[in-house]
Amino acid sequence: MGPFFALAVLAGALVAAQGPIYARMAQALGGPVQAALTAFVSAACVLVVLASLGGVLPRAAELRALPLWVWAGGVLGIMVVAISTLAVPRLGAAGYLVALVAGQMLAGALYDRAGAFGLPQRTPSALNLAGLALVVAGALLATWRRG
Numbered sequence: 708m709g710p711f712f713a714l715a716v717l718a719g720a721l722v723a724a725q726g727p728i729y730a731r732m733a734q735a736l737g738g739p740v741q742a743a744l745t746a747f748v749s750a751a752c753v754l755v756v757l758a759s760l761g762g763v764l765p766r767a768a769e770l771r772a773l774p775l776w777v778w779a780g781g782v783l784g785i786m787v788v789a790i791s792t793l794a795v796p797r798l799g800a801a802g803y804l805v806a807l808v809a810g811q812m813l814a815g816a817l818y819d820r821a822g823a824f825g826l827p828q829r830t831p832s833a834l835n836l837a838g839l840a841l842v843v844a845g846a847l848l849a850t851w852r853r854g
Contacts, residue, residue, distance in 0.1 A: 725788075726795040726803050733792035743788040747781075776824075802850040809846035812839055 732742035758764045795803045816839055822828035831839070 722807075723800055723804055726791040727800050729788050729791045730795040734796075739789035739792040742792050743785045746788050747785065798850055805846045805849045809843045812842050 729739075729742050729746060732745055733739050736742055736745060791803060794806070798806065816831055816835070818824060818826060819829040820831065
């Protein structure tokens with residue numbers, strides 16, 4: 708588990724950089740839609756090059772076989788980028804991330820409980836729910852501003 712934990716920590720550090728980057732892009736380009744467009748075009752270009760070099764381009768039949776709901780993933784990514792451009796300047800990078808994680812934890816618990824997106828259904832224990840409540844309370848405390 709050690710290498711995967713280290714990779715997850717690295718991913719967290721990369722996510723922490725995204726919010727401020729997107730906020731700066733939105734400021735320079737005129738708004739969240741422009742920032743999201745720029746981010747996704749640059750990411751798409753890199754992915755096309757990587758997929759081409761690795762010979763891993765998806766086949767049309769594989770794409771057609773996907774359930775319709777998986778195409779929402781890209782739309783959700785656009786929403787996350789747009790929201791970060793608005794929230795990071797007001798909450799700061801750390802405040803945004805702690806709120807983001809609280810939202811991820813709440814939604815993740817609901818997705819697990821419902822077995823959403825093909826996940827195995829998991830019922831949280833009272834201890835799991837208490838931990839989740841502490842995460843949300845911690846996020847509220849970490850972003851609380853007086854006056």
